Amino acid sequence: MSSSDERSDKPDPGGVSRRNFLKGTSLALTIPLVTGGENEVKAAGAEVPILGPGKVNITLNINGAAKQVSVEPRVTLLDALRNDLDITGAKRVCDRATCGACTMIVDGKPIYSCTTLAVEAQGKKIRTVEGLEQNGKLHPVQQAFWDNDAQQCGFCTPGFVMACTALLEKHPAPTAEQIELGVGGNLCRCGTYVGIKAAIAQASGQMRKRGPAKLTRGGKTNG
Amino acid sequence: MAEYKWPEEGKRSHIGKRISRIDGPDKVSGRAKYTFDINRPGMLFAKVVRSPYAHAKIVSIDTSVAEKMPGVKAVKIIQEPGKEVQWAGDGIVTVVAETEGQAEDAARAVKVQYEKLTHFVNEQNWDGIPEANRRKPSEAVAGDPDKAFKEADVVLEGSYGNEVITHCCLESHGLIAEWENDNNLLVHQSTQSVSANGAEFARNLGIPASGVRIKMEHIGGGFGSKFPVDSWGIEAAKLSKMAGGKPVKLMLERDAELMVAGSRPSVFAKVRVAAKKDGAITAWESNVWGTGGVGNFNFAGLLPYIFRAGVENRKETFSVIGTNTGPQRAWRAPNHPQACLITMAALDDLAAELKMDPLDLFMKNIDKTGARANVYRDELLKAAELIEWKKLWRPRGEGAPGSSKTVKRGLGLSIHTWGGQGHASDCDLTIHPDGSVEVKMGTQDLGVGTRTVLVIVAAETLGLPLDAVKVHIGDNRFPVSGGSGGSTTVGGISSSTRRAAVDALTELFEKVAPAMNTTPDKLEAAGGKIQEIGKPTNSMTWKQACAKLGSKPLTTRGKNPDAGKGTLTTGGVGGVQMADVSVDVETGVVKMNNFVAAQDCGLIIDMKTCESQVFGAMIMGVTFALYEEKVMDAQTGKMLNPNMEFYRLAGLADIGNFKVHMMTGKGYDERGVIGIGEPPTVSPGAAISNAVANAIGVRVPSIPLTPDRVLAALEKKGGANAKV
Numbered sequence: 025m026s027s028s029d030e031r032s033d034k035p036d037p038g039g040v041s042r043r044n045f046l047k048g049t050s051l052a053l054t055i056p057l058v059t060g061g062e063n064e065v066k067a068a069g070a071e072v073p074i075l076g077p078g079k080v081n082i083t084l085n086i087n088g089a090a091k092q093v094s095v096e097p098r099v100t101l102l103d104a105l106r107n108d109l110d111i112t113g114a115k116r117v118c119d120r121a122t123c124g125a126c127t128m129i130v131d132g133k134p135i136y137s138c139t140t141l142a143v144e145a146q147g148k149k150i151r152t153v154e155g156l157e158q159n160g161k162l163h164p165v166q167q168a169f170w171d172n173d174a175q176q177c178g179f180c181t182p183g184f185v186m187a188c189t190a191l192l193e194k195h196p197a198p199t200a201e202q203i204e205l206g207v208g209g210n211l212c213r214c215g216t217y218v219g220i221k222a223a224i225a226q227a228s229g230q231m232r233k234r235g236p237a238k239l240t241r242g243g244k245t246n247g
Numbered sequence: 248m249a250e251y252k253w254p255e256e257g258k259r260s261h262i263g264k265r266i267s268r269i270d271g272p273d274k275v276s277g278r279a280k281y282t283f284d285i286n287r288p289g290m291l292f293a294k295v296v297r298s299p300y301a302h303a304k305i306v307s308i309d310t311s312v313a314e315k316m317p318g319v320k321a322v323k324i325i326q327e328p329g330k331e332v333q334w335a336g337d338g339i340v341t342v343v344a345e346t347e348g349q350a351e352d353a354a355r356a357v358k359v360q361y362e363k364l365t366h367f368v369n370e371q372n373w374d375g376i377p378e379a380n381r382r383k384p385s386e387a388v389a390g391d392p393d394k395a396f397k398e399a400d401v402v403l404e405g406s407y408g409n410e411v412i413t414h415c416c417l418e419s420h421g422l423i424a425e426w427e428n429d430n431n432l433l434v435h436q437s438t439q440s441v442s443a444n445g446a447e448f449a450r451n452l453g454i455p456a457s458g459v460r461i462k463m464e465h466i467g468g469g470f471g472s473k474f475p476v477d478s479w480g481i482e483a484a485k486l487s488k489m490a491g492g493k494p495v496k497l498m499l500e501r502d503a504e505l506m507v508a509g510s511r512p513s514v515f516a517k518v519r520v521a522a523k524k525d526g527a528i529t530a531w532e533s534n535v536w537g538t539g540g541v542g543n544f545n546f547a548g549l550l551p552y553i554f555r556a557g558v559e560n561r562k563e564t565f566s567v568i569g570t571n572t573g574p575q576r577a578w579r580a581p582n583h584p585q586a587c588l589i590t591m592a593a594l595d596d597l598a599a600e601l602k603m604d605p606l607d608l609f610m611k612n613i614d615k616t617g618a619r620a621n622v623y624r625d626e627l628l629k630a631a632e633l634i635e636w637k638k639l640w641r642p643r644g645e646g647a648p649g650s651s652k653t654v655k656r657g658l659g660l661s662i663h664t665w666g667g668q669g670h671a672s673d674c675d676l677t678i679h680p681d682g683s684v685e686v687k688m689g690t691q692d693l694g695v696g697t698r699t700v701l702v703i704v705a706a707e708t709l710g711l712p713l714d715a716v717k718v719h720i721g722d723n724r725f726p727v728s729g730g731s732g733g734s735t736t737v738g739g740i741s742s743s744t745r746r747a748a749v750d751a752l753t754e755l756f757e758k759v760a761p762a763m764n765t766t767p768d769k770l771e772a773a774g775g776k777i778q779e780i781g782k783p784t785n786s787m788t789w790k791q792a793c794a795k796l797g798s799k800p801l802t803t804r805g806k807n808p809d810a811g812k813g814t815l816t817t818g819g820v821g822g823v824q825m826a827d828v829s830v831d832v833e834t835g836v837v838k839m840n841n842f843v844a845a846q847d848c849g850l851i852i853d854m855k856t857c858e859s860q861v862f863g864a865m866i867m868g869v870t871f872a873l874y875e876e877k878v879m880d881a882q883t884g885k886m887l888n889p890n891m892e893f894y895r896l897a898g899l900a901d902i903g904n905f906k907v908h909m910m911t912g913k914g915y916d917e918r919g920v921i922g923i924g925e926p927p928t929v930s931p932g933a934a935i936s937n938a939v940a941n942a943i944g945v946r947v948p949s950i951p952l953t954p955d956r957v958l959a960a961l962e963k964k965g966g967a968n969a970k971v
Contacts, residue, residue: 096346096348098348099348103347106284106286107286107346107347110286111277112277112280112281112283112284112286113276113277113278114277115281115283115284115417115418115467116283117417117418117419117501117891118501118890118891118892119500119501120501120890120891120892122890122891122892123417123891123896125417152277153275153276153277154276154277154278156276157276162272162275162276166272166275166276167275169271169275170267170268170271170272170275171267173267173268173271173855173856173858173859175268175271175274175275175694176693176694176695176859176860176863177417177418177465177466177467177468177469177693177694178270178274178275178279178465178467178694179281179417179418179467179468180417181274181275182275182277185275203899204899204900207899208898208899208900210898210899211417211891211896211898212417212866212896213415213416213417213468213470213867213896214468214694214863214867215862215863215864215865215866215867215870215897216859216862216863216866217866217897217898217899217902218859218862218866218902218905219859219862220899221899
């Protein structure tokens with residue numbers, strides 16, 4: 025029914041499509057998460073470690089810093105950050121990969137952190153909205169959201185900012201269709217889309233001015 | 248000399264300008280802390296066991312297993328065996344544990360036995376409503392409707408309605424409650440009513456209201472649904488006590504948020520309108536019903552919406568239908584969107600019947616709107632210009648330019664009103680001897696820009712730049728200000744802040760006048776200086792002036808209303824919206840092309856956030872018109888779509904192009920400050936429904952205008968390929 029659903033079946037446009045996202049999580053679930061006794065089992069022919077059912081110590085690379093946290097394997101990346109690390113920019117709203125309020129950028133791709141397990145995110149570069157500012161200066165996407173009042177209550181805003189950042193890093197001059205696809209997995213209740221469209225246009229211009237080299241460096245610094 | 252009245256157009260430094268919200272950087276960076284984001288030391292998590300049945304008697308509850316599970320700190324029965332549950336999702340038991348996972352596990356281990364009872368959840372069809380669920384209807388007659396209908400040139404008959412929708416706040420309802428000692432409760436709550444909720448906690452918990460502290464920095468949506476403390480608010484406080492006072496976080500899960508924490512009443516109507524050949528309305532008849540779930544609501548006295556005063560012959564009935572769904576909650580502009588849809592759709596159908604342009608029919612009847620007729624006339628013309636109505640409009644079913652055999656384009660319009668006079672508000676404004684300025688108020692920012700408005704008004708009055716003023720809100724220890732509902736906030740808080748700032752300035756003038764060899768009445772504050780009126784060379788910088796305060800800060804209390812200090816806020820606005828849509832008559836899918844608004848709200852404090860409110864209200868209205876409905880299953884009595892996949896909100900790609908024109912200047916500014924949150928939410932359902940009717944040639948009687956409803960309406964007329 026949703027036009028964004030339909031479009032998400034096409035090849036990865038500018039973010040992770042809903043369908044690709046689901047494929048990704050189902051693959052990840054081949055890691056046995058909760059078993060008793062044994063320390064290792066075979067999955068797809070390879071030996072993989074067993075995690076759980078109790079808490080496990082994991083290290084997450086968040087905005088360039090290594091963070092240790094002890095969580096049950098069932099805990100999502102979103103909840104690990106919000107409940108255990110007090111990194112609360114990403115929000116829990118639909119809690120099932122529909123609204124995008126929990127969007128983080130993991131290894132360069134926007135993901136729904138509400139349906140990604142924290143244990144799966146080990147060894148990956150996790151970027152959250154808290155990592156976008158550089159030296160106290162707002163990222164061009166953040167500045168554009170502020171300038172164009174692309175926010176009201178602001179609860180969806182961090183997710184939109186991350187989705188737009190991922191979109192513009194991949195497509196610095198996105199087409200209307202790329203914009204619709206890139207942020208089609210995010211929802212706002214207050215109705216800030218007019219501002220968000222204007223913000224994407226402004227940020228796109230500024231990020232192009234910064235040039236690709238700077239973009240890459242920014243990406244690495246953040247990630 | 249400092250004056251209370253708002254500065255005139257040429258003398259405003261900040262008011263009415265396009266100012267970015269001052270808490271914007273906090274919101275775009277993730278620094279803004281919402282209730283859901285608060286982590287307190289040693290915090291526990293609560294989960295609620297909910298009834299799976301819409302109507303059932305609780306037979307037994309077994310919590311013994313849950314109590315012994317890892318991490319569980321307390322299990323508390325909310326409704327004892329013997330109680331009757333009236334809606335699916337109502338809370339039965341709460342559990343609190345060290346982690347969310349443990350709380351969920353324990354909630355699952357609670358065993359509740361129910362005796363199922365009969366339920367009723369579908370009120371759309373009048374004939375299908377059991378007698379027992381129809382509460383006594385109200386009836387009213389004015390003038391002589393029978394005679395008017397008999398003498399009419401034309402009588403239009405139609406059925407219109409809209410489904411129950413749910414608020415779906417992105418930050419769900421909830422709180423963190425903790426006991427600092429036996430009599431002092433600290434609550435972080437997501438609430439539209441920071442100043443008022445302490446009393447309700449106190450009453451339910453048997454402690455003095457002075458012992459309840461409520462704090463909230465930011466709130467992720469409310470829309471009318473977050474006024475009460477709610478049963479779960481009290482439960483969280485009780486659980487905290489059971490757990491030794493430790494902080495207990497209870498935020499509703501998404502399904503509960505949609506099932507139990509929001510719902511706007513449905514309204515369905517059978518309407519007759521009598522008119523003369525020239526389109527003049529002579530009589531109105533409506534039989535209306537709708538449900539507020541197990542709650543009540545009053546819809547009487549609203550129809551025909553806006554035109555009521557000028558339509559002397561009226562006959563109306565209204566019945567509340569009781570259903571086994573959660574109680575209704577206030578929604579932006581309670582009852583207005585429903586009344587607007589019923590009225591504007593009927594008048595649009597009347598225009599089609601008379602083969603008139605609805606814009607002409609509305610203009611023909613505009614004097615029946617009463618005192619604001621000229622406002623509506625100006626706004627209709629402005630909106631028509633923005634959407635190019637005269638160029639694009641075609642008679643119903645002919646298809647506006649750009650229509651094809653399968654995709655039909657149409658235009659529709661609607662008008663609306665709301666009050667929006669500022670609520671009671673107290674403001675403390677402090678000027679420190681070092682020149683810094685603080686504003687304190689027990690208000691809240693729902694996303695309208697409350698903080699920004701406070702800064703603008705204080706800075707404007709004191710002649711300072713915006714960054715010179717700090718604001719503190721979201722705490723019930725600050726001066727009391729009203730809840731944020733009914734578009735009353737901005738009018739109230741701007742008025743009390745203006746008065747506080749003017750009084751502070753007057754006191755400051757008294758301190759500095761001797762040093763400037765003049766009298767206080769000859770001074771003014773402008774451009775970061777205190778200066779002599781007409782002789783700006785005799786001046787002092789703001790900092791120098793404040794140093795004259797000595798060692799003590801100066802604090803003044805401003806109030807709204809304050810009869811002795813002028814009228815700074817009034818109520819009553821108009822507004823016009825026009826929609827341009829395309830409808831695929833093969834699939835029934837409606838697509839927004841353009842949506843425009845002409846809107847007034849008196850003196851605008853911040854043009855940027857004001858326009859955002861209008862854009863946002865219209866986008867929320869696209870969702871209401873096209874997508875959202877609380878789908879209740881007749882068999883199980885449950886909500887079928889308590890999630891965000893199937894409770895659909897419009898996305899960025901769904902909205903089309905928007906234009907908003909705010910009416911300002913003479914005739915508007917002198918009305919003072921009026922709120923804007925509600926009025927633009929009223930018209931979208933009607934304007935879009937009318938545009939769809941104009942496009943496809945038939946009325947889709949109820950909204951949301953989902954493909955199945957559109958196709959059903961077309962089917963009735965003879966199929967999608969019939970000449971439309």
